[in-house]
Amino acid sequence: MNPLPGSIDAPRCSLAGLREGARLTLPLLPGVVVFASGFGTLAAQKGLSLAEAMLMSSIVFAGAAQLVVTEAWTQSFTVGALLAVALVTATVNMRYVLMAASLRPWFGQLPTWQGYGSMLLVVDANWIIAMRYRADGGADVGIFLGSSLMLWAFFVAGTAPGYLLGALVADPKRFGLDLLLPIFFAAMLVPMWRGARTALPWMVAGGSALLIAYLVPGWWFIVGGAIAGSLAAGLVDEQR
């Protein structure tokens, strides 16, 4: 792999880096635990077992996709339903393609298995932390790994209390638990605001989703609306 232009060192992984990555992640942990608990609560309401919910958090490790798929959970899946699960997961997580791609110039210098292995841990938070550190000229992959391990541990562990709480609630509607998904997503959306240019894809996505929801049964409105919004972002001119 070609190293980045400029005088950035070859990648290395140090204990100090692991610790620094973990430290940089601390401010994000309350949000991670709230999100994981929200998923746990939803999982309990939709009939997943605690073990299934924690398995999902530990091997899928993608909060937004877990919320969406769990919202439409069933106890037995046809081949078609499994395809839908794969498609929804892929759509919600398509951004990982871009995030992993942007880490290539740095992690591509590692031995192959280490580079690819690291990518299995990519989520939004550790990617942002790693990219900021890299932009400041750092090369220690320990930053990324320390942050990843911290996020993973708290995300998996945080699933349990939410699940146990959710399993206690007999009347989910009365406690607003049927609206957990939009409530969590609204909280996610606010920090993504980058001025008016973010509004157009969101409006296109929301509008098309509304239309699709009226026309097509099931949860296809999320995939359809998301693709419409993304296309809108692609069509908007650069200078906007």
Add this chain to the structure above:
Amino acid sequence: MFGPIVAILVMATAAHLLRLGGFWLMGRVPLTRRVRRMLDALLGAVVAAAIVPIVAKAGIPAVLAIATVVVIMAARRNEFLAVSGGIAAVVLARGAGL
């Protein structure tokens, strides 16, 4: 028919293929600015697409909940307060018969 564990494995496979695929792709296929812009916008679009129809179906309590969440997040950037506030708004609105 397949059980929940199979569905979870399918999700994990899909998520990890994207993570590995992006890493593999870089350097082989040029990611144009347009493609980058589309991928960048995708999560926000997913979130917006999920919120709008659900809120439209659930009516006034949902609208109040989302408004509460957005106001708290914009003012305090605190997920716990925002989510709690949203749930409280639903409970109060439904309790009031809205």
